[in-house]
Amino acid sequence: MSARPAKERLVEAAFALFAERGYEQTTVDDITDRAGVGRTTFFRTFPTKEDVIFPDHEVLLGAIESRLAGSTDRTALIAVTEAARLVLRHYLAEGERAMTRYRLTRTVPALRDREIAGVQQYQRLFRRFLHRWMGGGPDTALRAELMAGAVVNAHNHVLRRWLRGQASDPEREFDAAMTETVGLFSRPREGAESSIVVFRTSKDLDTVLPELNRLLGEPG
Structure with missing residues (x-):
């Protein structure tokens, strides 16, 4: 298990997948699988998939x-x-x-x-x-x-x-x-x-x- 914060891993995974597949073709499950976290963690961190894109x-x-x-x-x-x-x-x-x-x-x-x-x-x-x-x-x-x-x-x-x-x-x-x-x-x-x-x-x-x-x- 990575020691990096879940938020950082989710953002990194999301941007990599968006670059590889495109935004519409990438699902929340794809992001969580790549980041190694669960859906619950994702939605505790980001309300929507859009929120992963933008700076805080x-x-x-x-x-x-x-x-x-x-x-x-x-x-x-x-x-x-x-x-x-x-x-x-x-x-x-x-x-x-x-x-x-x-x-x-x-x-x-x-x-x-x-x-x-x-x-x-x-x-x-x-x-x-x-x-x-x-x-x-x-x-x-x-x-x-x-x-x-x-x-x-x-x-x-x-x-x-x-x-x-x-x-x-x-x-x-x-x-x-x-x-x-x-x-x-x-x-x-x-x-x-x-x-x-x-x-x-x-x-x-x-x-x-x-x-x-x-x-x-x-x-x-």
């Missing part, structure tokens, strides 16, 4: 929410960028599994619908955060909706390019895409020149920002 959205949504919640008014847009990056990195870490999922969702309508529903969850989370950051009034609702959609679409554009084998450095493309996206919604002070910079650092932003302000000659 609840975990990802929780990580995004935590990253956004840890931001300040001044670091909100950086937090949005870094929260979207969490999703991208999750797919990159999956590697071939993410590419198999992409092929399946292109050919199985039920999986495509499930994928769209997942994307909408991410977009709603960004929209709620951005709406609060913008003031939460009726005059900012549309702007928050538009920006949330732009953030998700920019992320998905880079992700699809990587899944199709068209992006050799998806993180670099993501940085460029998010710089452009955030720039669309950043309003400079009248008469001021501005630019949007996306960067990665392991340091706390509350420590980094005062130093950046000093270098730029901005008030703290």
Whole structure:
């Protein structure tokens, strides 16, 4: 008996079988037989066969929410960028599994619908955060909706390019895409020149920002 968790074995077995036989041709019994577990274990772990396909959205949504919640008014847009990056990195870490999922969702309508529903969850989370950051009034609702959609679409554009084998450095493309996206919604002070910079650092932003302000000659 394998020492690996049943969930990991079920996912591995399912993806291998989907690649070999196709999604429709693979049954739950096929998956449990390959994984060496019973049907009861399968349905305790996944409500349906579809659920084996998709990443744990609840975990990802929780990580995004935590990253956004840890931001300040001044670091909100950086937090949005870094929260979207969490999703991208999750797919990159999956590697071939993410590419198999992409092929399946292109050919199985039920999986495509499930994928769209997942994307909408991410977009709603960004929209709620951005709406609060913008003031939460009726005059900012549309702007928050538009920006949330732009953030998700920019992320998905880079992700699809990587899944199709068209992006050799998806993180670099993501940085460029998010710089452009955030720039669309950043309003400079009248008469001021501005630019949007996306960067990665392991340091706390509350420590980094005062130093950046000093270098730029901005008030703290």
